[in-house]
Amino acid sequence: MADLTRYDSLLEALGDTPLVGLRRLSPRWDAAAGEAPHVRLWAKLEDRNPTGSIKDRPALRMIEDAEARGLLVPGATILEPTSGNTGISLAMAALLKGYQMICVMPENTSIERRQLLELYGAKIIFSPAEGGSNTAVAHAKALAAEHPDWVMLYQYGNPANAAAHYEVTGPEIVADLPEITHFVAGLGTTGTLMGVGRFLREQVPGVAIVAAEPRYGVGVYALRTIDEGFIPELYDPDVLTTRYSVGSFDALARTRELVQIEGIFAGISTGAILHAALGMAAKAVKAGERADIVFTVCDAGWKYLSTGAYAGSLDEAEEALEGQLWA
Amino acid sequence: MTVTVSVPTILRSHTGGEKRVTATGDTLQAVISDLESNYSGISERLLDDGKLQRFVNVYVNDEDVRFSGGLDTEVADGDSVTILPAVAGG
Numbered sequence: 478m479a480d481l482t483r484y485d486s487l488l489e490a491l492g493d494t495p496l497v498g499l500r501r502l503s504p505r506w507d508a509a510a511g512e513a514p515h516v517r518l519w520a521k522l523e524d525r526n527p528t529g530s531i532k533d534r535p536a537l538r539m540i541e542d543a544e545a546r547g548l549l550v551p552g553a554t555i556l557e558p559t560s561g562n563t564g565i566s567l568a569m570a571a572l573l574k575g576y577q578m579i580c581v582m583p584e585n586t587s588i589e590r591r592q593l594l595e596l597y598g599a600k601i602i603f604s605p606a607e608g609g610s611n612t613a614v615a616h617a618k619a620l621a622a623e624h625p626d627w628v629m630l631y632q633y634g635n636p637a638n639a640a641a642h643y644e645v646t647g648p649e650i651v652a653d654l655p656e657i658t659h660f661v662a663g664l665g666t667t668g669t670l671m672g673v674g675r676f677l678r679e680q681v682p683g684v685a686i687v688a689a690e691p692r693y694g695v696g697v698y699a700l701r702t703i704d705e706g707f708i709p710e711l712y713d714p715d716v717l718t719t720r721y722s723v724g725s726f727d728a729l730a731r732t733r734e735l736v737q738i739e740g741i742f743a744g745i746s747t748g749a750i751l752h753a754a755l756g757m758a759a760k761a762v763k764a765g766e767r768a769d770i771v772f773t774v775c776d777a778g779w780k781y782l783s784t785g786a787y788a789g790s791l792d793e794a795e796e797a798l799e800g801q802l803w804a
Numbered sequence: 805m806t807v808t809v810s811v812p813t814i815l816r817s818h819t820g821g822e823k824r825v826t827a828t829g830d831t832l833q834a835v836i837s838d839l840e841s842n843y844s845g846i847s848e849r850l851l852d853d854g855k856l857q858r859f860v861n862v863y864v865n866d867e868d869v870r871f872s873g874g875l876d877t878e879v880a881d882g883d884s885v886t887i888l889p890a891v892a893g894g
Binding site: 664690 | 812813814823849857858859860861863866867868870871872886888889890891892893
């Protein structure tokens with residue numbers, strides 16, 4: 478008999494997300510005897526989490542960790558810089574657990590993210606579009622210094638972020654697909670890649686850990702000086718095999734292929750990740766090597782419908798996304 | 805080898821506002837030296853003590869050069885070199 482899928486709280490309905498084979502997008506799903514080995518893509522559907530994104534895992538873990546350490550007490554205020562999904566996850570948990578939630582979010586994020594945060598009762602402090610999340614992080618750090626009673630969980634440097642993936646997401650993947658050869662995920666806080674990557678390196682000899690980093694329009698990179706650049710404290714490049722930058726056109730094209738060919742309606746960052754995963758698949762085909770490539774579907778497309786990503790030509794969609802933070 | 809180099813806004817003061825320029829060389833190191841010969845001062849913005857500056861990311865055909873040989877990364881005719889400041893996600 479299968480495990481129960483009944484939970485006492487939405488907070489407990491976390492993880493155990495499906496791993497789904499892409500029989501049509503994979504370059505060689507079936508390999509006949511005597512032919513080159515299979516090259517398969519597998520999508521881990523992280524949109525099947527309580528608020529619909531992979532960020533539920535680190536967000537809930539960071540809250541539980543702060544509670545255990547006595548940092549979060551009933552009625553406390555949580556502050557977090559976020560481009561959206563982490564804020565949405567934290568806001569839902571804060572609502573159910575009785576905390577106040579304040580997000581510092583760049584103003585160039587989709588209207589759906591703002592509406593969801595407000596529905597969950599979060600207060601949003603907008604940071605300027607220029608500099609994207611870097612600016613939001615700097616602004617949140619300044620606010621935290623002014624309000625020492627607020628608790629900033631700080632997803633970019635909180636070990637609980639990567640621990641959620643090391644202890645749970647990674648083992649889920651290995652349980653479903655012990656023969657995994659590649660893991661491809663988005664590079665934002667770096668928590669997913671650091672956590673899952675470390676676990677897989679311990680469990681699966683030779684596994685490749687591949688980062689797909691969104692490449693936005695120029696405004697997001699409009700820092701005043703290079704020294705305003707930002708590298709999350711969690712980031713350890715030694716965990717990665719390689720790292721790709723994926724622009725919005727390629728991300729959009731892959732996002733649409735994923736829904737039109739495989740039926741998976743994903744957000745735009747997932748398109749960027751799929752682009753890198755298909756690059757790995759093409760290399761495996763060329764080398765005549767078996768590949769079982771797992772990539773993350775970080776969230777579904779619902780929160781991005783207003784961006785124009787899913788309608789009209791790809792050129793129109795790319796133009797509509799210019800200046801937006803789409804990952 | 806001639807490559808196309810995408811220059812971020814923050815460094816366009818060196819390229820007269822141009823967002824894409826061409827440069828020649830067999831390695832990224834040589835490409836940066838060639839850039840410097842045409843756009844004085846740009847190499848010291850990119851390099852620190854002979855290595856890539858911490859907050860500068862460089863991609864050859866979209867792959868981060870820190871994983872493909874750093875400044876010794878080889879480039880081929882028609883390759884694209886993208887320079888970006890390090891930004892956060894999440």
